[in-house]
Amino acid sequence: MEKTVYIRMRNRVLAKPEESIYLMDIAQIIAPDSIVPELKKMKVHQITDRDKNIIIIDVMKIIKLISSLIEDAEVQTIGPAQTIVEVMLKKKQMSIPLFILIWFLLFFGSAMAIMNFHDDVSMRSVQEKLYRIITGVEDTKPWIFQIPYSIGLGLGMILFFNHVFQKRINEEPSPLEVEMFNYQLDLDNYVIIHENKESMKRANDD
Amino acid sequence: MPMTIKVITVMFIGLAGGLAVGSGFVAFLTVLGIIPRLTQLTKTMKMIRHYEWAVIMGALTGIAGSLRDPILGISPYFMLPLGLTGGVFVGMLAAGLSEALNVFPVLAKRLGIDGKIIILIMAIVLGKIVGSIFQWVFFVHL
Numbered sequence: 001m002e003k004t005v006y007i008r009m010r011n012r013v014l015a016k017p018e019e020s021i022y023l024m025d026i027a028q029i030i031a032p033d034s035i036v037p038e039l040k041k042m043k044v045h046q047i048t049d050r051d052k053n054i055i056i057i058d059v060m061k062i063i064k065l066i067s068s069l070i071e072d073a074e075v076q077t078i079g080p081a082q083t084i085v086e087v088m089l090k091k092k093q094m095s096i097p098l099f100i101l102i103w104f105l106l107f108f109g110s111a112m113a114i115m116n117f118h119d120d121v122s123m124r125s126v127q128e129k130l131y132r133i134i135t136g137v138e139d140t141k142p143w144i145f146q147i148p149y150s151i152g153l154g155l156g157m158i159l160f161f162n163h164v165f166q167k168r169i170n171e172e173p174s175p176l177e178v179e180m181f182n183y184q185l186d187l188d189n190y191v192i193i194h195e196n197k198e199s200m201k202r203a204n205d206d
Numbered sequence: 207m208p209m210t211i212k213v214i215t216v217m218f219i220g221l222a223g224g225l226a227v228g229s230g231f232v233a234f235l236t237v238l239g240i241i242p243r244l245t246q247l248t249k250t251m252k253m254i255r256h257y258e259w260a261v262i263m264g265a266l267t268g269i270a271g272s273l274r275d276p277i278l279g280i281s282p283y284f285m286l287p288l289g290l291t292g293g294v295f296v297g298m299l300a301a302g303l304s305e306a307l308n309v310f311p312v313l314a315k316r317l318g319i320d321g322k323i324i325i326l327i328m329a330i331v332l333g334k335i336v337g338s339i340f341q342w343v344f345f346v347h348l
Contacts (some may be wrong), residue, residue, distance in 0.1 A: 016284075035232070037221060043345040056324075069260045072314040084265055088326070098317070099317070099319065099322075102313075102317060102326070103325065103326065104329070104330075106326055106329040106330050106333060107329045107330070107332060107333040107336075108333060109333065110329070110330040110331075110333035110334050110337065111334065111336055111337025111338075111340070113337075113338060114300070114334045114337045114338050114341075115337050115338070115340075115345065117277045118338070118341055124342075124346050126272075129272070129275075129339035130270075130271070130285075130288075131282070131285060132277070133271055133275070133276055133277060133278060134278050134279075134280055134282070134284055134285060134288070135278075135279065135280065135281070135282045135284075135285070136277045136278070136279035137282070138348075139328075141342075141347070142282075142285065143342065143343065144282050144283070144285045144286060145285035145286075145289040146289060146291060146339075146342035146343075147289070147339060147342070148285075148286050148287070148288075148289035148290040148322065148340070149289035149290065149292050149293035149296075149342075150293060150334075150335050150338035150339045150342065151290065151293060152289065152290040152291065152292065152293020152294040152295075152296075152297060153293040153294070153296055153297040153300070153334050153335060153338055154293075154297060154331040154332065154335040155290075155293070155294050155297060156293060156294035156295060156296065156297020156298040156299075156300070156301065157298065157300060157301040157327070157330070157331045157334065158327075159247065159297070159298060160243055160293065160297070160301035160302060160305070161301060161305075161327055165265070173324045175239070175243065175305055176305065176311075176327075178308055179305055179308065179310065179311050180309075180310070180311045180314065180323075183308060183312070184311075187315075198216055205316070
Protein backbone atom coordinates (compact mmCIF):
# COMPACT_ATOMS: atom_id res chain seq x y z
CA MET A 1 0.00 0.00 0.00
CA GLU A 2 1.21 3.50 -0.79
CA LYS A 3 2.02 5.66 2.16
CA THR A 4 0.93 9.20 1.43
CA VAL A 5 3.01 11.89 3.11
CA TYR A 6 1.75 15.44 3.14
CA ILE A 7 4.44 18.08 3.53
CA ARG A 8 3.97 21.77 4.04
CA MET A 9 7.18 23.77 4.21
CA ARG A 10 7.37 26.60 6.70
CA ASN A 11 8.22 30.04 5.36
CA ARG A 12 11.01 31.10 7.67
CA VAL A 13 12.88 29.24 10.37
CA LEU A 14 15.50 30.57 12.75
CA ALA A 15 18.41 28.33 13.64
CA LYS A 16 21.59 28.50 15.65
CA PRO A 17 25.06 27.89 14.13
CA GLU A 18 26.24 24.25 14.17
CA GLU A 19 22.66 23.09 14.64
CA SER A 20 21.18 20.10 12.84
CA ILE A 21 17.95 20.77 11.05
CA TYR A 22 15.35 18.06 11.16
CA LEU A 23 12.30 17.78 8.98
CA MET A 24 9.99 18.63 11.87
CA ASP A 25 11.76 22.00 12.22
CA ILE A 26 11.12 23.13 8.70
CA ALA A 27 7.86 21.47 7.70
CA GLN A 28 4.47 20.37 8.88
CA ILE A 29 3.95 16.68 8.26
CA ILE A 30 0.89 14.50 7.90
CA ALA A 31 1.63 10.84 7.30
CA PRO A 32 0.56 7.37 8.49
CA ASP A 33 1.28 7.05 12.21
CA SER A 34 3.83 4.31 11.66
CA ILE A 35 6.25 6.55 9.79
CA VAL A 36 5.62 9.96 11.39
CA PRO A 37 8.32 9.68 14.13
CA GLU A 38 10.83 8.51 11.56
CA LEU A 39 10.02 11.43 9.27
CA LYS A 40 10.10 14.01 12.06
CA LYS A 41 13.60 12.94 13.10
CA MET A 42 14.90 12.88 9.54
CA LYS A 43 18.00 15.04 9.32
CA VAL A 44 17.73 17.51 6.46
CA HIS A 45 20.73 19.72 6.86
CA GLN A 46 23.71 20.25 9.14
CA ILE A 47 24.65 23.90 9.52
CA THR A 48 28.38 24.37 9.18
CA ASP A 49 30.74 27.32 9.03
CA ARG A 50 30.58 27.21 5.27
CA ASP A 51 26.91 28.12 5.28
CA LYS A 52 26.16 31.78 5.14
CA ASN A 53 23.41 33.20 7.29
CA ILE A 54 20.69 32.22 4.83
CA ILE A 55 20.09 28.64 3.76
CA ILE A 56 17.37 27.71 1.33
CA ILE A 57 16.01 24.19 1.67
CA ASP A 58 14.09 23.24 -1.42
CA VAL A 59 11.14 20.88 -1.25
CA MET A 60 12.76 18.78 -4.00
CA LYS A 61 15.56 17.90 -1.61
CA ILE A 62 12.99 16.88 1.01
CA ILE A 63 11.17 14.65 -1.47
CA LYS A 64 14.45 13.02 -2.44
CA LEU A 65 15.33 12.37 1.19
CA ILE A 66 11.90 11.01 2.04
CA SER A 67 11.81 8.65 -0.91
CA SER A 68 15.25 7.31 -0.04
CA LEU A 69 14.10 6.78 3.56
CA ILE A 70 10.71 5.26 2.87
CA GLU A 71 10.53 3.29 -0.32
CA ASP A 72 6.84 3.38 -1.12
CA ALA A 73 6.07 6.87 0.12
CA GLU A 74 4.09 9.19 -2.06
CA VAL A 75 4.90 12.78 -1.15
CA GLN A 76 2.32 15.50 -1.60
CA THR A 77 3.55 19.02 -1.09
CA ILE A 78 1.33 21.91 -0.13
CA GLY A 79 2.24 25.55 0.24
CA PRO A 80 5.69 27.13 -0.16
CA ALA A 81 8.22 25.25 -2.25
CA GLN A 82 11.11 26.08 0.07
CA THR A 83 12.01 27.07 3.57
CA ILE A 84 14.35 29.92 4.39
CA VAL A 85 16.58 29.02 7.28
CA GLU A 86 18.12 32.06 8.87
CA VAL A 87 21.19 31.29 10.92
CA MET A 88 21.54 33.58 13.92
CA LEU A 89 25.29 34.01 13.61
CA LYS A 90 25.55 36.05 16.77
CA LYS A 91 22.87 37.50 18.91
CA LYS A 92 21.96 40.79 17.33
CA GLN A 93 23.32 43.24 19.83
CA MET A 94 22.05 46.73 19.24
CA SER A 95 24.55 49.34 20.28
CA ILE A 96 22.98 52.09 22.35
CA PRO A 97 25.28 54.92 21.14
CA LEU A 98 24.52 54.04 17.53
CA PHE A 99 20.83 54.04 18.32
CA ILE A 100 21.04 57.46 19.98
CA LEU A 101 23.02 58.75 17.01
CA ILE A 102 20.34 57.54 14.60
CA TRP A 103 17.63 59.00 16.84
CA PHE A 104 19.17 62.47 16.70
CA LEU A 105 19.93 62.08 13.02
CA LEU A 106 16.24 61.48 12.38
CA PHE A 107 15.20 64.19 14.83
CA PHE A 108 17.27 66.98 13.35
CA GLY A 109 16.88 65.64 9.84
CA SER A 110 13.11 65.76 9.98
CA ALA A 111 13.17 69.14 11.73
CA MET A 112 15.26 70.54 8.90
CA ALA A 113 13.23 68.78 6.24
CA ILE A 114 9.96 70.26 7.48
CA MET A 115 11.49 73.75 7.63
CA ASN A 116 12.71 73.40 4.07
CA PHE A 117 9.30 72.13 3.03
CA HIS A 118 7.53 75.10 4.64
CA ASP A 119 9.89 77.48 2.95
CA ASP A 120 9.56 75.70 -0.37
CA VAL A 121 5.77 75.99 -0.42
CA SER A 122 5.84 79.57 1.01
CA MET A 123 3.77 78.47 3.95
CA ARG A 124 4.52 81.63 5.89
CA SER A 125 2.80 83.91 3.41
CA VAL A 126 -0.11 81.48 3.05
CA GLN A 127 -0.61 81.40 6.80
CA GLU A 128 -0.43 85.18 7.14
CA LYS A 129 -2.90 85.59 4.31
CA LEU A 130 -5.23 83.01 5.84
CA TYR A 131 -5.04 84.87 9.12
CA ARG A 132 -5.94 88.12 7.36
CA ILE A 133 -8.85 86.49 5.51
CA ILE A 134 -10.37 85.11 8.69
CA THR A 135 -9.69 87.83 11.25
CA GLY A 136 -9.23 90.86 9.02
CA VAL A 137 -6.14 91.79 11.01
CA GLU A 138 -2.58 91.91 9.65
CA ASP A 139 -0.22 89.87 11.84
CA THR A 140 3.28 88.67 11.03
CA LYS A 141 3.22 86.30 14.00
CA PRO A 142 -0.07 84.35 13.75
CA TRP A 143 1.06 81.94 16.47
CA ILE A 144 -2.53 81.09 17.34
CA PHE A 145 -2.58 79.34 13.97
CA GLN A 146 1.00 78.18 13.73
CA ILE A 147 1.44 76.46 17.10
CA PRO A 148 -1.67 74.23 16.70
CA TYR A 149 -0.50 73.55 13.17
CA SER A 150 2.89 72.36 14.41
CA ILE A 151 1.36 70.08 17.04
CA GLY A 152 -1.16 68.78 14.50
CA LEU A 153 1.74 67.91 12.23
CA GLY A 154 3.04 65.41 14.77
CA LEU A 155 -0.44 64.15 15.61
CA GLY A 156 -1.14 63.47 11.96
CA MET A 157 1.95 61.29 11.64
CA ILE A 158 1.08 59.38 14.80
CA LEU A 159 -2.49 58.97 13.59
CA PHE A 160 -1.29 57.63 10.26
CA PHE A 161 0.92 55.03 11.87
CA ASN A 162 -1.73 54.37 14.52
CA HIS A 163 0.65 53.96 17.40
CA VAL A 164 -1.14 55.84 20.12
CA PHE A 165 -4.46 54.10 19.68
CA GLN A 166 -2.90 50.88 18.44
CA LYS A 167 -4.99 48.59 20.59
CA ARG A 168 -8.04 50.74 21.08
CA ILE A 169 -9.32 51.65 17.66
CA ASN A 170 -9.07 48.33 15.90
CA GLU A 171 -6.95 45.24 15.48
CA GLU A 172 -6.05 45.84 11.87
CA PRO A 173 -2.31 46.08 11.30
CA SER A 174 -0.95 49.58 10.85
CA PRO A 175 0.41 50.54 7.41
CA LEU A 176 3.88 50.34 8.86
CA GLU A 177 3.42 46.75 9.97
CA VAL A 178 2.05 45.87 6.53
CA GLU A 179 5.00 47.69 4.96
CA MET A 180 7.50 45.80 7.14
CA PHE A 181 5.80 42.55 6.18
CA ASN A 182 5.89 43.37 2.46
CA TYR A 183 9.53 44.35 2.69
CA GLN A 184 10.35 41.05 4.40
CA LEU A 185 8.44 39.18 1.69
CA ASP A 186 10.42 41.00 -1.01
CA LEU A 187 13.69 40.11 0.71
CA ASP A 188 12.56 36.50 1.08
CA ASN A 189 11.61 36.29 -2.57
CA TYR A 190 15.00 37.66 -3.50
CA VAL A 191 16.94 35.13 -1.44
CA ILE A 192 14.69 32.27 -2.58
CA ILE A 193 15.71 32.94 -6.17
CA HIS A 194 19.28 34.06 -5.65
CA GLU A 195 20.51 31.77 -2.88
CA ASN A 196 18.89 28.69 -4.34
CA LYS A 197 21.35 27.21 -6.82
CA GLU A 198 18.68 25.09 -8.44
CA SER A 199 16.49 27.99 -9.49
CA MET A 200 19.36 29.96 -11.05
CA LYS A 201 20.89 27.13 -13.05
CA ARG A 202 21.99 27.93 -16.57
CA ALA A 203 21.38 25.55 -19.38
CA ASN A 204 25.08 24.94 -19.98
CA ASP A 205 26.18 24.83 -16.33
CA ASP A 206 27.17 21.19 -16.05
CA MET B 207 -14.92 88.36 -33.14
CA PRO B 208 -11.18 88.16 -32.32
CA MET B 209 -12.13 89.17 -28.76
CA THR B 210 -14.46 86.20 -28.40
CA ILE B 211 -11.76 83.87 -29.67
CA LYS B 212 -9.30 85.31 -27.16
CA VAL B 213 -11.75 84.87 -24.30
CA ILE B 214 -12.55 81.32 -25.32
CA THR B 215 -8.85 80.52 -25.68
CA VAL B 216 -8.05 81.92 -22.23
CA MET B 217 -10.99 80.07 -20.69
CA PHE B 218 -9.90 76.87 -22.36
CA ILE B 219 -6.32 77.24 -21.13
CA GLY B 220 -7.57 78.03 -17.63
CA LEU B 221 -9.82 74.98 -17.64
CA ALA B 222 -6.99 72.79 -18.94
CA GLY B 223 -4.59 74.08 -16.29
CA GLY B 224 -7.16 73.54 -13.54
CA LEU B 225 -7.86 70.04 -14.80
CA ALA B 226 -4.18 69.14 -14.71
CA VAL B 227 -3.60 70.57 -11.23
CA GLY B 228 -6.83 69.13 -9.81
CA SER B 229 -6.24 65.62 -11.09
CA GLY B 230 -2.65 65.84 -9.91
CA PHE B 231 -3.84 66.84 -6.44
CA VAL B 232 -6.28 63.95 -6.22
CA ALA B 233 -3.72 61.51 -7.61
CA PHE B 234 -1.23 62.66 -4.97
CA LEU B 235 -3.75 62.12 -2.18
CA THR B 236 -4.64 58.71 -3.57
CA VAL B 237 -1.03 57.54 -3.80
CA LEU B 238 -0.35 58.53 -0.20
CA GLY B 239 -3.51 56.76 0.93
CA ILE B 240 -4.62 59.26 3.54
CA ILE B 241 -8.36 58.95 3.01
CA PRO B 242 -8.41 55.12 3.07
CA ARG B 243 -6.28 55.27 6.21
CA LEU B 244 -8.73 57.64 7.92
CA THR B 245 -11.74 55.54 6.95
CA GLN B 246 -9.91 52.47 8.23
CA LEU B 247 -9.22 54.14 11.57
CA THR B 248 -12.77 55.36 12.01
CA LYS B 249 -14.52 52.43 10.30
CA THR B 250 -16.52 54.70 8.03
CA MET B 251 -15.89 53.07 4.65
CA LYS B 252 -19.45 53.79 3.58
CA MET B 253 -18.93 57.53 3.86
CA ILE B 254 -16.05 57.57 1.37
CA ARG B 255 -18.13 59.50 -1.21
CA HIS B 256 -18.64 62.27 1.31
CA TYR B 257 -14.94 62.38 2.04
CA GLU B 258 -14.25 62.80 -1.67
CA TRP B 259 -16.63 65.72 -1.72
CA ALA B 260 -15.04 67.16 1.41
CA VAL B 261 -11.67 67.20 -0.38
CA ILE B 262 -13.19 68.81 -3.48
CA MET B 263 -15.10 71.44 -1.49
CA GLY B 264 -12.00 72.16 0.56
CA ALA B 265 -9.91 72.63 -2.56
CA LEU B 266 -12.54 74.96 -4.05
CA THR B 267 -12.70 76.99 -0.82
CA GLY B 268 -8.92 77.24 -0.90
CA ILE B 269 -9.07 78.48 -4.47
CA ALA B 270 -11.65 81.12 -3.55
CA GLY B 271 -9.51 82.21 -0.59
CA SER B 272 -6.27 82.44 -2.52
CA LEU B 273 -7.63 84.06 -5.69
CA ARG B 274 -10.27 86.46 -4.33
CA ASP B 275 -8.73 87.61 -1.05
CA PRO B 276 -11.97 87.88 0.95
CA ILE B 277 -12.08 89.24 4.52
CA LEU B 278 -14.30 87.37 6.97
CA GLY B 279 -13.38 89.30 10.13
CA ILE B 280 -14.19 86.60 12.69
CA SER B 281 -12.47 85.71 15.96
CA PRO B 282 -8.80 84.67 15.79
CA TYR B 283 -9.70 81.69 18.00
CA PHE B 284 -11.19 80.14 14.87
CA MET B 285 -7.57 79.76 13.77
CA LEU B 286 -6.92 77.19 16.51
CA PRO B 287 -8.92 74.24 15.09
CA LEU B 288 -8.00 75.33 11.58
CA GLY B 289 -4.29 75.19 12.39
CA LEU B 290 -4.62 71.87 14.19
CA THR B 291 -6.55 70.13 11.41
CA GLY B 292 -4.27 71.63 8.78
CA GLY B 293 -1.29 70.31 10.72
CA VAL B 294 -2.79 66.83 11.08
CA PHE B 295 -3.36 66.76 7.33
CA VAL B 296 0.20 67.78 6.48
CA GLY B 297 1.50 65.34 9.11
CA MET B 298 -0.44 62.52 7.50
CA LEU B 299 0.92 63.58 4.11
CA ALA B 300 4.46 63.42 5.47
CA ALA B 301 3.83 60.05 7.11
CA GLY B 302 2.25 58.71 3.94
CA LEU B 303 5.19 59.93 1.91
CA SER B 304 7.81 58.37 4.18
CA GLU B 305 5.81 55.16 4.12
CA ALA B 306 5.58 55.19 0.33
CA LEU B 307 9.36 55.59 0.21
CA ASN B 308 9.90 52.52 2.44
CA VAL B 309 12.05 54.50 4.87
CA PHE B 310 11.23 52.75 8.10
CA PRO B 311 11.43 49.08 7.06
CA VAL B 312 14.83 49.61 5.49
CA LEU B 313 16.09 51.55 8.49
CA ALA B 314 14.80 49.01 11.00
CA LYS B 315 16.31 46.13 9.03
CA ARG B 316 19.71 47.78 8.71
CA LEU B 317 19.89 48.62 12.39
CA GLY B 318 18.30 45.37 13.56
CA ILE B 319 15.73 47.09 15.76
CA ASP B 320 12.44 45.67 14.62
CA GLY B 321 10.86 46.12 18.02
CA LYS B 322 11.87 49.68 18.76
CA ILE B 323 10.79 51.27 15.52
CA ILE B 324 8.22 53.33 17.45
CA ILE B 325 11.07 55.22 19.08
CA LEU B 326 12.46 56.07 15.65
CA ILE B 327 9.05 57.30 14.53
CA MET B 328 8.83 59.41 17.65
CA ALA B 329 12.19 60.97 16.72
CA ILE B 330 10.76 62.04 13.39
CA VAL B 331 7.45 63.19 14.91
CA LEU B 332 9.15 65.27 17.61
CA GLY B 333 11.64 66.58 15.07
CA LYS B 334 8.79 67.79 12.89
CA ILE B 335 6.98 69.47 15.80
CA VAL B 336 10.11 71.13 17.19
CA GLY B 337 11.35 72.17 13.75
CA SER B 338 7.99 73.66 12.86
CA ILE B 339 7.53 75.59 16.13
CA PHE B 340 11.12 76.80 15.97
CA GLN B 341 10.56 78.03 12.45
CA TRP B 342 7.41 80.01 13.21
CA VAL B 343 8.50 81.41 16.55
CA PHE B 344 12.15 82.27 15.88
CA PHE B 345 13.49 81.35 12.48
CA VAL B 346 11.25 83.41 10.18
CA HIS B 347 11.71 86.51 12.35
CA LEU B 348 15.51 86.42 12.42
